[in-house]
Ligand SMILES: Cc1cc2nc3c(=O)[nH]c(=O)nc-3n(C[C@H](O)[C@H](O)[C@H](O)COP(=O)(O)OP(=O)(O)OC[C@H]3O[C@@H](n4cnc5c(N)ncnc54)[C@H](O)[C@@H]3O)c2cc1C
């Protein structure tokens with residue numbers, strides 16, 4: 511049985527652990543491949559953050575006529591060439607993934623790359639399955655960086671009609687005329703924007719009464735209002751049955767809603783109802799690992815599992831399914847594998863996120879509903895883009911920033927922005943929260959470039975009641 515110094519399951523964030531300090535370690539990486547191409551390099555690179563944002567920017571450009579009209583500029587969208595857009599994006603990404611695979615497979619002498627699926631058969635004992643071949647190996651240290659995968663709800667007929675997920679929809683051969691998105695979370699919000707801006711008629715189906723329900727209620731409400739102007743949004747709907755028409759081209763969904771039973775017909779169904787950790791694929795229990803109630807591998811602040819010498823990171827163990835969090839956790843694991851006697855912890859105290867839809871959203875810290883639920887005292891203020899100079903330039907009438915602060919210390923508790931460049935605008939607020947800068951010092955203790963967009967943040971801070 512082959513034995514390694516270190517074995518890493520997953521080539522997403524796990525692949526970043528190896529640097530020169532591991533040059534004389536005997537290392538194995540096991541990667542089963544993601545998406546319809548079975549690519550190396552994990553979700554973010556191949557089927558997640560990176561291609562989706564390359565599409566989002568393209569969709570933003572395709573939305574220019576709409577933006578131009580309110581400025582008195584008449585633009586016409588003459589068309590969006592899907593094959594050209596798709597191939598431009600993947601001609602950039604695929605060589606990076608392929609190059610990463612080639613480097614590990616052929617140029618990294620101390621690394622053995624297994625193109626297969628790994629699962630635990632015992633404590634730090636792993637079986638790798640590649641086609642019909644299996645090999646069982648052991649390692650002194652194991653890093654589980656196996657990520658997550660899309661899930662689909664248990665709806666009668668769904669499996670039979672066939673559907674896309676984010677794993678496959680970014681590589682369609684051609685755009686459908688109609689797309690229905692099941693789910694109202696991050697992926698639904700981003701990909702509904704992408705496909706509608708490129709000319710697809712989009713329907714969004716949600717169980718609750720709002721899109722992006724986990725955001726601050728004011729943000730979610732505003733996003734839902736705007737989404738209803740762009741897409742056919744069906745909320746408070748239960749999907750009872752999915753079936754394919756006799757001609758084979760149309761999918762029909764039977765829904766129950768406030769107005770009784772109804773049907774939605776579509777050419778393509780995109781299921782965006784969350785992602786589940788891949789702890790089951792790695793047979794975490796067989797490796798002695800404990801799971802959380804929602805199926806993540808349990809780790810402590812140092813990313814260590816219950817089994818000595820086994821760490822986990824990223825979507826397979828983290829409560830945050832975000833790449834910047836997975837990267838941070840990978841850094842913690844890297845340090846702790848190298849320096850087990852002086853471990854460091856991952857700081858999850860101020861974790862921001864953004865939704866790259868239209869409009870964009872960014873958020874950090876407590877929402878108002880969380881602060882209320884936890885009985886955290888707060889004061890709150892908002893600032894509309896419409897009332898700052900750059901907002902006049904943009905003719906923005908719907909965006910705003912909302913801030914929550916401690917009424918006594920004036921330290922920020924949370925910040926939420928909906929509108930143009932929200933993910934960029936929020937960064938100074940993240941910095942203030944991370945480094946303990948109070949709202950008043952932040953607002954008044956520095957210059958804010960006039961008339962730049964961060965004046966939105968400055969004014970939101972100045973609006974906080976005393
Ligand atoms: C459409 C989409 C858009 C996203 N956009 C953003 C964004 O804008 N910003 C952001 O922060 N996050 C975004 N995310 C989330 C982000 O992609 C993930 O949080 C991040 O990639 C997780 O990294 P990871 O290393 O934990 O997992 P992954 O990158 O998924 O890596 C895990 C790897 O393990 C492999 N694997 C799994 N099981 C096994 C096994 N048993 N044997 C061998 N190999 C195995 C998988 O094939 C995979 O390659 C997005 C996700 C999606 C789906």
Ligand SMILES: NC(=O)c1ccc[n+]([C@@H]2O[C@H](COP(=O)([O-])OP(=O)(O)OC[C@H]3O[C@@H](n4cnc5c(N)ncnc54)[C@H](O)[C@@H]3O)[C@@H](O)[C@H]2O)c1
Pocket residue numbers: 663664692693694695696697698700716717718722782783784785830831832863864865866
């Ligand atoms: N910009 C980003 O950072 C970004 C972008 C995309 C994805 N992601 C990450 O990927 C994760 C997965 O994205 P997602 O959009 O699939 O998940 P999500 O958790 O954001 O949203 C899931 C949606 O599916 C709905 N849903 C769940 N079960 C359902 C059912 N049975 N029937 C109907 N609807 C159901 C939920 O109510 C919710 O609206 C996100 O949570 C996020 O962490 C991040």
